[in-house]
Amino acid sequence: MQPDLEIVEVRGDESFTAWAHGYPYRTVRWHFHPEYEIQLIVETRGVYFVGDHVGHFEPGNLVLMGPDLPHNWISDVPAGQSVERRGIVIQFPAGLAKNMAATFPEFERIAPLLAESGSGLLFPAETAAAAKPLMESLLEARGLRRVILLLSLLELLADSQDRQRLASPAFKPDPKAFMSHAINNVLAHIAANLGDDLREPMLAELVGQSPSAFSRAFRKHTGQSFVRYVNRLRISRACELLTSSEKPVLDVCMDVGFNNVSNFNRQFLLHKRMPPTKFRNFHRMQAAASRAASPP
Secondary structure, X not given: OOOEEOOOOOOOOOOOEEEEEEEOOOOOOOEEOOEXXXXXXXXXXXXXXXXXEEEEEOOOOEEEEOOOOOEEEEEOOOOOOOEEEXXXXXXXXXXHHHHHHHHOHHHHHHHHHHHXXXXXXXXXXXXHHHHHHHHHHHHHOOOHHHHHHHHHHHHHHHHOOOOEEOOOOOOOOOXXXXXXXXXXXXXXXXXXXXXXXXXXXHHHHHOOOOHHHHHHHHHHHHOOOHHHHHHHHHHHHHHXXXXXXXXXXXXXXXXXXXXXXXXXXXXHHHHHOOOHHHHHHHHHHHHHHHHHHOOO
């Protein structure tokens, strides 16, 4: 089965993303992305898949995966029940690692770790225990503190001598083949053209499917309807613009593809539980408090 493409959203004023999610969740499916990923399971047990590896996981399961390596964690949770926070995820672009290696000779210490991550790396329990507070801190950190924590985390993983490779040497990710899947092409098109008029029938025609067949395939691969998926990406992009620019809310609304400010406000409230202006003001207050708390 071909893996689905996950679009990793990194804010314009940040170089990588750190977040947590529960279970079930939209990214819990067989998928890949061009970013490195560090994932720590903090709750539930189940079965996980990395490349051609199949294993059992429990809290403390810490794995680093290289770019384009397909993966999925399926928790043993009864139908109808949910978990608020199953794991913590750190995702950073391959270009970030490459640029740091080119800038800082000291980063060569991390090079073997990143090279091995192409097969997926499982770390021992003591490494996972040491990584947890760093990853928890990354969820709330801002500014330069985030970079310091990421480097500390990578140093910890690089120093772990008992890491275990997961996928077999014979398994080679093939992102070009993965992208031949029609829905993956659609997801890439949506991400690249988020500010344009995106309509389900138009994209169904793009991949040569009927609207009804496209709608079923899209929901199967993303776990969401087409409209909900696009709105989620647009609101995420709007949050980035609201916090990293001084653009008026109306301009942000138009830039991310909403042609109606009332609908934009309604969708923003649905996804973020506050209107855009309040979100921007709240972020500014947090940033100011963080600066005030920083030592001179």
